[in-house]
Amino acid sequence: MNEVKNSYLGLIFDVQRYSIHDGPGIRTTVFFKGCPLRCWWCHNPEGIDSGKELMYFEYKCLHCGTCAHVCPMGAIEFDGIPIIRRSMCIACGSCSAVCPSDALKLIGKEYTVGELMKEIERDVLYFDNSGGGVTFSGGEPLYQHEFLLEVLKECKKIDIHRTLDTSGFAPQEVLASVMDYVDLFLYDLKLIDEKEHIKYTGVSNAQIKENLRFLVDHGRAKDVIIRFPVISEITDTADNVEALAEFISSMKGLKEIDLLPFHDVSEKYNRLDKDYKMTVHKSPSRERLLAIKGRLEGIGLYVKV
Ligand code: SF4
Ligand code: SF4
Known part of the structure; x- marks a missing residue:
């Protein structure tokens, strides 16, 4: 009998059905609450705090x-x-x-593993017909890794494709514990210089880089899509784009990168009474995105804008 472990509770702030931007096909995206990073441009500020909020x-x-x-x-x-x-x-x-x-x-709403599985399983037919599945996003899903692991296991049992959208900021043993249950990693790389990374996200990028290398060393490069948020004057600088290209080149087998242009979400911050640190509310121009695309294609990546 398929016994679901319902002793684990996850705090989820949204379950979005029919999502088409978080991996292949039609997907259900599950947004986990809580994130150890404090990226200035975070477009899901309601996912940052690990508790419920108004x-x-x-x-x-x-x-x-x-x-x-x-x-x-x-x-x-x-x-x-x-x-x-x-x-x-x-x-x-x-x-x-x-x-x-x-x-x-x-x-923020608590779910047992069984309750979340019920939500996910509603669209299995769409997943099957479109090559889709479920994407775990946030916040940082690895922040609630025990719950995540149980849900991943349940999805794997019934052959639902599983994508993990992650900052990569987690102890390596945590990543290792979920790795075999994840089909596709959407892996953020933001700033390659450590000091800059600390300044704009609140944490060092050393663990993030090591964890990416860990995935590559375990033969998972083909299952990783890098995501690069294009934030004018922060991540989008000549130095950072160059360093990004060099860093990715040093990892064998990475094939794809998505460019995520900045968009202003100040209204969300107002609704939560949170400070929005982005003073430059400027989306990158089409020309600039194409220039970054060209540079990254130059190292053999397939680049999606
Ligand atoms: S503000 Fe609303 S959620 Fe907060 S304690 Fe009062 S009633 Fe409860
Ligand atoms: S409508 Fe406005 S004032 Fe009335 S209960 Fe809702 S938030 Fe409060």
Whole structure:
């Protein structure tokens, strides 16, 4: 009998069906909450914190004040609009439950392995017909590696294609524990210089580089697509693109890279009362993307923009 381990709980902030940008075919993308990095340009700020949190959509708000009345912690002050005292909020969800217009949303929901599998299995027919599957993204899925591993095992049992979208920032034994259950890695490389990496992501890139080499050394280069976020004046500098090309060239067998152009998500940060560090809200030009593409094609990579 197929017994699913339901003792593990995962905190998930979104399950997106019919996704076509996170690996081959039609996919269900599962977004894990929690990430050890603090990338300035992060386009999923609701995935950074490892706990639940409230998002406030001002354009939906009816200004009724109901949320402030029900909060058991007195964490919402109502002054024409609800002002959330984040330090007092225990993410109980009482306010979002009574909000008549869904202007408050509690981000993060616990799933057992079985519950998440039910969601994933809904679209098995689409996966089969399109060569798709499931993608684990975030946040950083390896941050909840025990839960991730159990879900990966269940997917493997029923032959669902499994993609892991990762920053690569995790202890090597964690990566090793999931490696055999992953079909495709979407592996971020952001900044090759360590000091720059620390400045813009909050962590060193040493482990990220070592983990990529670990995958390559274990014959998995063919199953890796590098993802490079193109952020003007941060990752998109002549030095960094050159260093990226050299670093990838030093790893035998890597074949493909996706360029991910920056887009402004300041609105999401506002909804979470988080600071958005990106002062240059500029997407890279088509010409610039083509120039980077040309450079990376020059080292034999297939480059997708
Ligand atoms: S989630 Fe709970 S504690 Fe936080 S503001 Fe809403 S009602 Fe208050
Ligand atoms: S309950 Fe909802 S609609 Fe009413 S003030 Fe609060 S956030 Fe706005």
